[in-house]
Amino acid sequence: MKKIGVLTSGGDAPGMNAAIRAVVRKAIYHDVEVFGVRYGFQGLMDGNINQMALGTVGDIIQRGGTVLSTARSSEFKTDEGQQKAIEQMKKRGIEGLVVIGGDGSFQGAKKLTEKGFPCIGVPGTIDNDIPGTDFTIGFDTSLNTILEAIDKIRDTATSHERTYIIEVMGRDAGDLALWAGLSGGAESIIIPEEKESIDDVIYRLKRGQERGKKHSIIILAEGVGSGFEFGKMIEERSQLDTRVTVLGYIQRGGSPTAQDRVLASRMGAKAVELLIEGKAGRMVGMENNQLVDYDINEILSKKHQINMDMYKLSKELAI
Numbered sequence: 001m002k003k004i005g006v007l008t009s010g011g012d013a014p015g016m017n018a019a020i021r022a023v024v025r026k027a028i029y030h031d032v033e034v035f036g037v038r039y040g041f042q043g044l045m046d047g048n049i050n051q052m053a054l055g056t057v058g059d060i061i062q063r064g065g066t067v068l069s070t071a072r073s074s075e076f077k078t079d080e081g082q083q084k085a086i087e088q089m090k091k092r093g094i095e096g097l098v099v100i101g102g103d104g105s106f107q108g109a110k111k112l113t114e115k116g117f118p119c120i121g122v123p124g125t126i127d128n129d130i131p132g133t134d135f136t137i138g139f140d141t142s143l144n145t146i147l148e149a150i151d152k153i154r155d156t157a158t159s160h161e162r163t164y165i166i167e168v169m170g171r172d173a174g175d176l177a178l179w180a181g182l183s184g185g186a187e188s189i190i191i192p193e194e195k196e197s198i199d200d201v202i203y204r205l206k207r208g209q210e211r212g213k214k215h216s217i218i219i220l221a222e223g224v225g226s227g228f229e230f231g232k233m234i235e236e237r238s239q240l241d242t243r244v245t246v247l248g249y250i251q252r253g254g255s256p257t258a259q260d261r262v263l264a265s266r267m268g269a270k271a272v273e274l275l276i277e278g279k280a281g282r283m284v285g286m287e288n289n290q291l292v293d294y295d296i297n298e299i300l301s302k303k304h305q306i307n308m309d310m311y312k313l314s315k316e317l318a319i
């Protein structure tokens with residue numbers, strides 16, 4: 001393999017730039033030319049493709065977002081769109097593609113591989129909702145952003161003796177909520193995988209109050225529903241003074257943590273190795289600090305599992 005492409009697709013995640021840098025540097029190290037595709041699969045179909053030299057990825061390891069930009073494309077879901085994308089690559093002599101993104105992006109990688117164009121997936125999403133890897137690129141940075149917000153909100157929650165609900169991202173997964181809740185010492189963590197009745201939440205809040213707790217923090221995963229509606233229900237049924245914060249897109253930005261930079265560098269480099277070895281339709285993962293790779297079809301057919309031991313522990317510690 002002498003020429004490969006790289007793109008980022010779906011929601012951006014801190015650390016994607018470190019992954020792009022690793023792909024470019026590792027490929028050039030092995031005398032393989034690299035082409036950066038702008039705007040994900042849409043850019044691939046449009047031919048928004050440029051060769052990347054070593055210098056093009058200088059000074060980006062510390063930056064959030066993605067220098068290649070990202071997009072979601074409905075046209076790419078069609079056979080014609082996929083064929084168009086392959087033609088754009090063939091025209092330039094590109095023989096393999098690294099796709100950095102979440103499960104939607106891996107669907108695209110799967111389709112191109114099925115049409116004979118080798119793709120390797122690198123999991124980049126703050127949601128940590130991809131099977132076959134302990135962590136996805138961006139999760140740790142996002143988690144730390146949330147934690148910083150929780151600590152700040154706790155200061156004002158203590159001063160005013162209120163109940164605070166903090167809605168966090170994660171799409172259908174509760175990982176961000178669970179890890180943020182456990183590390184932030186939340187009284188309750190509400191996740192889609194393990195719904196708790198509102199009465200139970202209120203019972204636990206009241207029990208805390210009875211033993212002298214002056215404030216409470218509830219972390220709600222967006223996959224469960226709206227933080228504002230949840231807050232209204234708590235206030236109506238418990239008469240507790242309640243405030244709601246929806247953290248929003250702040251969770252997707254910022255300089256990646258060391259953890260995310262290392263993860264992204266290792267995964268990006270591994271993706272290039274797999275392409276050079278002639279592999280196709282694989283996803284790179286990290287399990288127990290060891291790089292692994294799995295068939296992308298297998299990954300897409302599985303459902304991400306939450307760590308239930310952590311969930312149980314968070315309840316025990318919030319007693």
Ligand code: F6P
Nearest residue numbers: 011102125126127169170171252
């Ligand atoms: O997948 C990452 C994510 O930030 C989710 O947590 C969130 O639900 C979604 O993307 C938001 O997507 P959009 O950028 O399309 O609003």
